[in-house]
Amino acid sequence: MKLKTVLSEKGGKVITLDSTTSLWVAAGILDENRIGAAVAVRPDGDLCGVLSERDIVRRIAQHGSDALALSVDEAMTREVVTATPDTSLDDALSQMTDRRIRHLPVVDQGKLVGIVSIGDLVKRKISATELEAEAMKQYIAAG
Template sequence: MLIETILKDKGGKVTTIPATATLSEAAQLLDTHRIGAVVAVEADGSLCGVLSERDIVRQMARKGESALALEVSAAMTRGVITANSSEDLDRCLGRMTDRRIRHLPVVDNGKLTGIVSIGDLVKHKIDAVTAEAEAMTAYIKGG
């Protein structure tokens, strides 16, 4: 299964935030959209990082409430690992597991086209295995 299939199922909308926004604004955005990470972008819209709930918690643990005034750029993960929509689910799942990341922005031809979480990939993997098991059971019973 390709990443593009997952994006079609979940929708390609990507929530972004300027790298100059505050962690307080980012936390509000995560809460409003009920998501675990947001893609940080430069003024020109280009991807420059990913900020997760864990990044915010880490800064809060280090700096207390004053961390909420920090810019997203101070807490985000840089050097973001990405995928493209034509990549296979298993390959991306392996990369995420190996690198211990939970969110993978999808970039095609230099443009941010989506984001998938490890939960999205695991759900689709389970659905595919379940469908295959049901098909095999039906074949055996019918055959």
């Protein structure tokens, strides 16, 4: 299975944050959308980072409540690992596990087309494994 299949099932909606947005506002957006991370973009729309709940918590631990006045740009993870729609589910899971990340933006020809979480991928992997197991049971039963 490829990420384009996951995105077609999940949808390509991506919550983005302007890199100049305050962490206070960003935290509200994450909460409102019930998500753990959002892609940070520059005013021109180019991807420049990912802001996760973990990034916000780290800044609060370092700066106290004053951290909420910091911008997304000051707290986000800048070294963004991305994938393409043709990346396989297994390759994406491996990449996320190796780099200890939970969210993977999907980029096609330089444009952000979606984002997948580790939860999205594990859910699809479990479904595929269950289908495979059921097919094996039917094959064995048909003898």
